[in-house]
Amino acid sequence: MSVSRSRLVMFILLSFSMFAAIASSARQQPQQPGNAAPHKAVAKKDESAEGEKRFKANCGRCHHPPEDLSPREVRTVLRHMRVRAMLSEEDERLILKFLAP
Amino acid sequence: MKRQRWLLVFAGLSFAALSVGTCRAQDWTPVITGSAGFIYSKDAGQTALQPIINPILLVPLGSRFLVEAAAQVQGFVARPAPGQSYEWQTFSNLEYLQLDYVVNSHVTIVAGRFLTPFNIYNERLTPIWIQNVQNAPIIFAIGTRTSGASDGVMVRGVAVSRANWLVNYTAFFSALSTAEQFQAGRAFGTRVGLFLPKTGLEIGTSYQRFLQDQHSNSYGFYWAWRPVTRVDIKGEYAHSPQGKGYWIEAAYRFDPAGRFGRELKNIQPVIRGQQFVRLSPGINDSLPSANTQRVDFGLNYYLPHEVRLNGSYGRQFSTTGDANHWTLDLTYRFLFPVPFWPKGAK
Numbered sequence: 423m424s425v426s427r428s429r430l431v432m433f434i435l436l437s438f439s440m441f442a443a444i445a446s447s448a449r450q451q452p453q454q455p456g457n458a459a460p461h462k463a464v465a466k467k468d469e470s471a472e473g474e475k476r477f478k479a480n481c482g483r484c485h486h487p488p489e490d491l492s493p494r495e496v497r498t499v500l501r502h503m504r505v506r507a508m509l510s511e512e513d514e515r516l517i518l519k520f521l522a523p
Numbered sequence: 524m525k526r527q528r529w530l531l532v533f534a535g536l537s538f539a540a541l542s543v544g545t546c547r548a549q550d551w552t553p554v555i556t557g558s559a560g561f562i563y564s565k566d567a568g569q570t571a572l573q574p575i576i577n578p579i580l581l582v583p584l585g586s587r588f589l590v591e592a593a594a595q596v597q598g599f600v601a602r603p604a605p606g607q608s609y610e611w612q613t614f615s616n617l618e619y620l621q622l623d624y625v626v627n628s629h630v631t632i633v634a635g636r637f638l639t640p641f642n643i644y645n646e647r648l649t650p651i652w653i654q655n656v657q658n659a660p661i662i663f664a665i666g667t668r669t670s671g672a673s674d675g676v677m678v679r680g681v682a683v684s685r686a687n688w689l690v691n692y693t694a695f696f697s698a699l700s701t702a703e704q705f706q707a708g709r710a711f712g713t714r715v716g717l718f719l720p721k722t723g724l725e726i727g728t729s730y731q732r733f734l735q736d737q738h739s740n741s742y743g744f745y746w747a748w749r750p751v752t753r754v755d756i757k758g759e760y761a762h763s764p765q766g767k768g769y770w771i772e773a774a775y776r777f778d779p780a781g782r783f784g785r786e787l788k789n790i791q792p793v794i795r796g797q798q799f800v801r802l803s804p805g806i807n808d809s810l811p812s813a814n815t816q817r818v819d820f821g822l823n824y825y826l827p828h829e830v831r832l833n834g835s836y837g838r839q840f841s842t843t844g845d846a847n848h849w850t851l852d853l854t855y856r857f858l859f860p861v862p863f864w865p866k867g868a869k
Contacts, residue, residue, distance in 0.1 A: 476720075478752060479720040479723060479749075480720075482749075482752070483723070483725075483747055483749055483755065484647055484648065484653050485652070485653055485856075488829075488856075488858055489828065489829065491858065492552070492860075494550065494551055494552040494860075495552055495554050495858070495860055497550060497551050497552075497583070498551050498552060498553065498554050498581050498583050498589075499554060499556065499581065499858070501551075501581075501583055501589045501623075501625070502579075502581050502589060502591060504625070504631075505589065505591075505623045505625075505631050505633065505679070506646060506647070507647065508679070508680070508681060508689075508691035508693075508716070508718075509681075510628065510681045510684040510689060511628035511681075511684075512684065513684075
């Protein structure tokens with residue numbers, strides 16, 4: 423039994439070391455540069471980009487973005503997730519810009 | 524009698540919210556979301572097939588109220604004893620039925636039946652389309668009191684939100700209920716978390732006081748860390764008078780721009796290790812009767828259209844006997860507007 427336990431501990435340590443190695447070698451995707459556009463459009467794009475960042479930081483920890491949602495559906499789902507996943511009011515607003523631009 | 528009282532309170536609250544909210548409901552639409560799946564498992568030689576559907580109804584009532592309801596219907600096909608033919612059983616339960624009132628940017632009040640907020644697994648990680656390994660951690664019963672839901676009132680929200688850090692909190696009180704589909708224990712509890720978005724780290728702590736039979740305290744800690752986009756590390760520690768333990772899980776999604784990205788981008792290897800220490804005997808506490816260790820290895824494959832294929836192997840070590848655990852499952856996440864709802868179409 424003690425041999426099995428020590429093997430288990432070794433297994434866990436070895437596996438987490440491998441994950442740590444993979445993690446340190448992985449790289450974030452570079453952000454797409456913005457296009458030159460009218461002031462309002464740039465601001466909107468910035469908000470959408472910030473919303474994507476917030477989505478990845480908050481929602482992306484558990485799941486990827488849902489497919490093909492209308493703005494009205496997104497608002498409902500975001501209200502649900504604001505309560506469930508403790509999103510701030512600003513997170514909710516910016517993620518809405520990202521999911522329903 | 525108690526059940527009727529609860530239903531009346533909830534119906535009254537819902538009606539009040541509906542009256543206030545309907546005038547502004549045109550910006551929102553009710554949706555049905557959730558998941559469906561089919562799980563094959565072989566636990567210590569016992570084979571089982573489990574079709575599951577877990578629908579969630581979300582009905583916004585204006586900009587401040589939301590009604591949420593979730594149910595689970597699950598089939599269970601297994602042999603009652605070795606050599607006998609397979610038998611089908613069906614289970615259904617109401618996971619939550621709650622009314623949320625967003626008071627302001629810091630406070631949301633929740634009334635009704637809600638998932639007990641102890642650590643993070645119960646609230647965030649139980650849906651089958653989110654779970655990286657399709658079986659709950661050994662310590663899941665600590666703090667959730669086995670049903671996983673509470674009947675009462677909860678206050679929650681973001682206490683402080685800054686660019687680099689955020690503090691969230693939850694506090695709840697639950698009444699005793701023995702009504703069918705509304706079973707809950709009398710308890711109160713709280714949880715506080717600190718989230719650092721730039722490092723992708725969230726840590727937090729939970730406390731719960733059980734207020735019936737022998738009063739007892741449970742507490743726990745949790746962590747969720749995403750050092751880079753494709754790596755996901757989560758874990759929990761929980762302590763109760765009956766036992767204590769922890770689980771830690773790591774998952775990795777391959778980079779599509781990497782060397783083998785095209786072939787491996789949809790694959791997610793997972794590993795989870797856990798340990799449980801029995802501190803005192805418990806009756807029907809859903810915890811192992813003896814000290815237990817377990818390690819699970821999983822491999823998930825993301826298919827198009829919210830479908831995922833998952834497989835895992837786990838080895839459990841215990842003084843009551845070692846065992847193998849296999850699972851293979853297909854999950855599907857759905858989301859669509861409620862049909863025929865006035866102005867509810869896309």
